[in-house]
Amino acid sequence: MFALRRWWNQYALKAGLVVLVMIAALSMRDSGGAVIYEMYRWVTRPFHPGPSREAMLQSSYAQELQQRLVELESQNRSLRQIVEGDSSPADEGTPAAVIGRSAGDWWQQIIISRGAQDGITPDDVVTGPGGLVGRVIAVSPNSSRVLLVSDPTSRVGARISRSRATGYIQGSMGQQVVMEFFDKIPDVKVGDVVTTSAYSKLFPQDIPIGRVVALDLAKSPAPEVTVELTAPLGIVEWVEVIPFEPRDITMPETRDTLQEVIPNREGTDAVEGDRTP
Amino acid sequence: MTISRSVSLGQRRRYRWINIGLVMGSALLCTLLLPMRLPGMVLFGVAPSWLLMWLVAWSVQRSGVEGAIVGFILGLVHDGLTGYFPTHTLGLTLVGFLTARIQKQRFIQEDFVSVAIIVFGMTVIAQTIMALQITAYHLVSSTSPYPGVPAIWLQHQRIALSSAILSSLWAPAIYYPLSRWWAHYEQIMAPPSN
Numbered sequence: 136m137f138a139l140r141r142w143w144n145q146y147a148l149k150a151g152l153v154v155l156v157m158i159a160a161l162s163m164r165d166s167g168g169a170v171i172y173e174m175y176r177w178v179t180r181p182f183h184p185g186p187s188r189e190a191m192l193q194s195s196y197a198q199e200l201q202q203r204l205v206e207l208e209s210q211n212r213s214l215r216q217i218v219e220g221d222s223s224p225a226d227e228g229t230p231a232a233v234i235g236r237s238a239g240d241w242w243q244q245i246i247i248s249r250g251a252q253d254g255i256t257p258d259d260v261v262t263g264p265g266g267l268v269g270r271v272i273a274v275s276p277n278s279s280r281v282l283l284v285s286d287p288t289s290r291v292g293a294r295i296s297r298s299r300a301t302g303y304i305q306g307s308m309g310q311q312v313v314m315e316f317f318d319k320i321p322d323v324k325v326g327d328v329v330t331t332s333a334y335s336k337l338f339p340q341d342i343p344i345g346r347v348v349a350l351d352l353a354k355s356p357a358p359e360v361t362v363e364l365t366a367p368l369g370i371v372e373w374v375e376v377i378p379f380e381p382r383d384i385t386m387p388e389t390r391d392t393l394q395e396v397i398p399n400r401e402g403t404d405a406v407e408g409d410r411t412p
Numbered sequence: 413m414t415i416s417r418s419v420s421l422g423q424r425r426r427y428r429w430i431n432i433g434l435v436m437g438s439a440l441l442c443t444l445l446l447p448m449r450l451p452g453m454v455l456f457g458v459a460p461s462w463l464l465m466w467l468v469a470w471s472v473q474r475s476g477v478e479g480a481i482v483g484f485i486l487g488l489v490h491d492g493l494t495g496y497f498p499t500h501t502l503g504l505t506l507v508g509f510l511t512a513r514i515q516k517q518r519f520i521q522e523d524f525v526s527v528a529i530i531v532f533g534m535t536v537i538a539q540t541i542m543a544l545q546i547t548a549y550h551l552v553s554s555t556s557p558y559p560g561v562p563a564i565w566l567q568h569q570r571i572a573l574s575s576a577i578l579s580s581l582w583a584p585a586i587y588y589p590l591s592r593w594w595a596h597y598e599q600i601m602a603p604p605s606n
Contacts, residue, residue, distance in 0.1 A: 151431070153481055153485075156485055157484075157485055157488070158480075160486075160488035160489050160492075161488055162486045163488070163492045164488045164489065164491050164492035164496075166492065167492055168489075168492035171440075171443055171444065171489070171492070171493060172447075172493075174440075174444060175444050175447060178444055181449070221436050234447075235447030235448060235449075236448075236449050236459070237444035237447070237449055237494065238447045238490065238494050239446075239492035239493070239494035239495075239500070240458050240459065240461075240497060240539070240571045240575055241494075241498060241542055241546075241567075241571065242494045244494070246447050270464055272495075275489065287557070287558050288557040288558065290557065297479040307557070307559060307563070308457075308567060309457075313559075327434070369457065
């Protein structure tokens, strides 16, 4: 008892501080570092890429192309409406500046300058110049954290846009990602464009991802190709956040499908692909 | 020393609060540096481990328990910034403990070079623990979202080596001001000699 009291007299302040700091650290961990990222955003504010740069990026030529694209998209939508009879209005995206990179070496994340106050919620989809960048996994009032496609835990349901061969891509911490197919003999060749598939739960379909650069079709258990991402994840400065809710997919033909069971983890995309006999 | 005799109680109290402020402030600064990529801070896409450098500077002069507790707290903070798995707490706790336990008088002198060497070794240890966690996850669960074990250890080589080189180069920038302040603080707070 006496020893305890002596210890207390000697270390009361230290012990109190340690407990306080530990509680603060725990609550910070649970909030996903929101306080730190808010502070980070405030500190780095003078260095954010400014609107002049944005204007430079969106040069008049790009704007012209965009206008044509909008025109084509609307035509496409109306044609699709005629064929399929359903309409899915495209949501407006929020532009955001990239203000930081992943705080740990084992993660592939970026920090962007928009947060909950700009209407961003977790699971929103992030695209950039070149295509898919990733998805929002944590939000603080004025910043959010994006899990990049290149993160090893990120899985995106994808398909070859030419042949519609489906599979999923998995990040490997670099500009190149690996795509695995559900078919044993997929129709794929070098140079094919890869987009998100319609069976992806976490991403809307038809967002460009990258281009096939190498084939390894003999690989067991599933054939595998290497895909070079078109969005330059290492140097991307501006991204667009598209609101998106994860959805449940109703498979067109459940009997004939190969159910790919993928663990339900943060960043993984449960994909179910159709199988051509 | 004449200074240590002439400080009053109020001054000591003030110094204590300044010390707490500086400790928290410098740790916060290191945390804020984590998402930053300034020129000279990236090697093969890997950034220096700022919190580990701070932890080594802290633990070098302190006991193993103090080093371990602070390592654990910093690990919690770092986890908040990235994700819960693999956790930083294990690696940083061990680093804090080991750094404090190295018998510096016997093995290595305490200067910039030896601090840089300690940081190099400790970064490798911390990154190895991260890779071990992912490997263990692979062995325990068959549904691991991570790539295979060989790929993990290939990544580990790249990350551990570049992070260790960068961190040991930047370590004096964190260590020097902190150790100077703590030496000054010890001098002020030392009980009068007569």
